[in-house]
Amino acid sequence: MAAKKKPYVKLQCAICKNINYNTHKSKTMEGKLDLIKFCKKCRKRIKHKELKK
Numbered sequence: 001m002a003a004k005k006k007p008y009v010k011l012q013c014a015i016c017k018n019i020n021y022n023t024h025k026s027k028t029m030e031g032k033l034d035l036i037k038f039c040k041k042c043r044k045r046i047k048h049k050e051l052k053k
Contacts, residue, residue, distance in 0.1 A: 008034040013039045021048060 004027075011021040011033070018041045026031055033050040 009033060010051045011035060011037065012051050013042060014039045014047045014049055015039070018042075019051065025050070 006024040008024060009025045010019050010025060011023060012019050016039065018039065020039055020041075021035075021037055023033075035048050036045055037048045038044070039046045039048070
């Protein structure tokens with residue numbers, strides 16, 4: 001029997017609201033995912049937040 005896959009999330013720039021990254025989230029993690037990533041549209045390193053499904 002195959003193992004269950006990790007939840008799949010999209011990351012959105014906090015300033016321009018552009019969806020830049022797709023990633024997997026740990027099953028044990030509680031709450032929303034916040035990471036500092038590079039935004040191609042803003043051309044800066046900015047906080048990216050997890051989108052609602």
